[in-house]
Amino acid sequence: MAAAGKKCSGVLFLFLLFSLFSLSQSLLSDSRKLSVELNPGAASLPRGGDLLHVRAVGDNDTLHFLFCSQGAPTLLLVHTNTSSSTVQVNWSQFVERNHSGSLKVEPESSILYSSALVFSRLLEYDDVNDTADPISDLFPPYELQDFIWSRFNLSGPSALLCGAAANFTNGSLCLQLSAFESEGRGQSWPRLLHTANSSQVRVWLDGVLPRASRSRFLLELKAVGGVYPLSRVEVHRSIDDEFTPSIFQVSQWVPTENASSADLGFVQWKPVAYRQSNPALEDATPCRHSDPRPQSGEAAAAASGLIRAFYAEPETFGMNVSFGLAGEPFYNSTKFLSWTLLVGSGSPPVDSFSPLVVSVMAVGLGTPMILLLLGGVFVLPAEEGAASATYEPIN
Template sequence: MSMIKTHLICSALFVVFGCAFAFLGNGEKFRRKVTVELNPGLKPPSTLPPGVGLVHVRALGDNDTLHFFLYDHGAPTVLLVHSNSTESTMQVDWPEFINRSSSGSLKVEPERSVQYSRALVFTRLWEYSDVNNTADPQHTAESSFYPPYELQNFTWSGLNASVNQSDHTVMFCGGDETASFINGSLCLQFSAFESEGRPSAWPSLRHNANCSQLHVWLDGVTPRANYSRFSLELQTVGDSGFQGRVDVRSSIDDEYTPSIFKVSQWVSSPVNTSTVWGYTQWKPVAYRKPKPVFEDATPCMHSEPVSMTQLPQSGLVQAYFKDSHTYGLNISFGIAGDPFYNVTNYLSWTVLMGMGDPPVDSFSTLIIAIMAVGLGTPLVIVIVGGVYILIRKRTSQSTGYEPIN
């Protein structure tokens, strides 16, 4: 009977932990082949301004292609174009593109293969004096706001020296001629991915082969007040017929981003439908030091997206889109009681941009193990107890009194 109980216990544990590891092994296996080009097709006499570059990232799938474009002249922009062809290519009319004289100077051909296009543009950096320590820019007096930093007027470091072919990353930093940026800069690092994964550094956003990541940080900028906080203005430009909204989803697992149980998703859907074609995704947290630790985390908030009447001052947007719609929102950093920017003179934030449904955080190994133990232990007790009672009953029924001589 002892051997039967042991066998039953082992079988039950095998079932429970087998199910748990089945969850763990259910990762996305889809991969893309990623290549990075700098100024593709640019030949004399066409020349870009000094330090300016156009980067084309091509992510080839089994039956489609993602094209990412970055351009550091004007407002920093990432343009995503999804083509249902594995043979699609990008075409640039360089004289027209450089002069910004007409839309259509940047294309993905064949144009009929293009299924979806969306650009994410970083337009302004706002600074305000939070004397009352409310960290609520929407209800802060206009007199507390300083003139915004227009990112279209920034001078950016050249992309030429920052393209990393092996890691599929591109980085550029910029600033203006004001005293605030003498020793400081605003930097962006773009990363493309061949497969599913998660960076080790917080916020450790889960990515897949259908998206890219932008890591943004403000470093060494001299604030214009002792109580300064910052807000970043973003705009998305997409094909007409699409609408934007921000969904906020909750989770019970914060292992990858400690103390953060939500994710914000600025999704793009055709009008009158809920089908998501593209997204911008972030966790509502920023960090006040280059190497994030729990003590340096600061929450961030977003405003609701609003429709914009004009296109942002972006060379990529003006070169690619012919019929488009623009939305904008602000990401504000910090909450009431949090340290102000001048405590560390550093602030970083990370966002994903991709096609299709946003990645969903699966339960971590730790959470799955806890669930397996929590659910498996009662199950084992019930099974073993039931079998034990059944065996005792059968043993009792088969035992009779011996006759007495």
């Protein structure tokens, strides 16, 4: 019995130790001081769209998140090695969208890494045969650079941007950027784990009348960078789906394997979208990505005023994210679709086993051991008694 008690105490001790370790890791994780500025340095509202600057200051470095609606919505991330770096905009040149260098992060020598993500096109196709194959029956794409975008709606370190195309019937396409002071997790599914080195973008299509009764959608993204552009997607699997039920993997758009520096960037997402604004498990729909391919940097610069303003000769890779598989409900079933991703610097966040999962594992593995030990405690005296009753001592 004493051995069984020790075993039970050991399992409990391991669980408490893991919980304390998880808590300490959370408390010791990096934190940043955030400041938000809309159209930095502009004397009046600029024509053609807004520029949001979120400055995330660490102990000895700064992350600059620049979210722009001049043309196709674009998120630019610049990491510097000083806590005093600033953003400078030449607004007369910036709004013309044809001047490289009209937006600078100074001192330029402090820049460690930069990358940008352009939300360039929304594509729709008629999935007549329910194969989820977008190669054929594509409608003319919605060019997001041609959308009429609202002004940014700010709420703390969060900004909402909504727009519509001239040929949209009702509805809108919205993007919401959220920056973070410390590590945490999203409140709604897919509940992505974030750090102070990342920002989250939620994209949703709401109320737009599809051009066919069996329409499905794709979102075209362009990753723009300098020396180490995002050029490949890694897929990592897990056995823990506690925070995103039924989803056991995460996808990461990262630089080439030859990149030696750890101070790079990433785009991370779970391969799932949702068909309701307040998602439940039955509203989840899988999503897939194409392989990133090199594309014209000039095309990305033409689509986005922010790319032209910051990069002289950008390296660009593009890919599509498609929503829904064969047999899944079509967009017309709810006329809503949302998808969430992270954009950050450094190593992508990694989900570890939560204390709940560890406790379940501990109970699952520890209980059989305790039962075996208890069985041994009762069986051993019984065997000793049987042996003493069968054999007589020899004089």
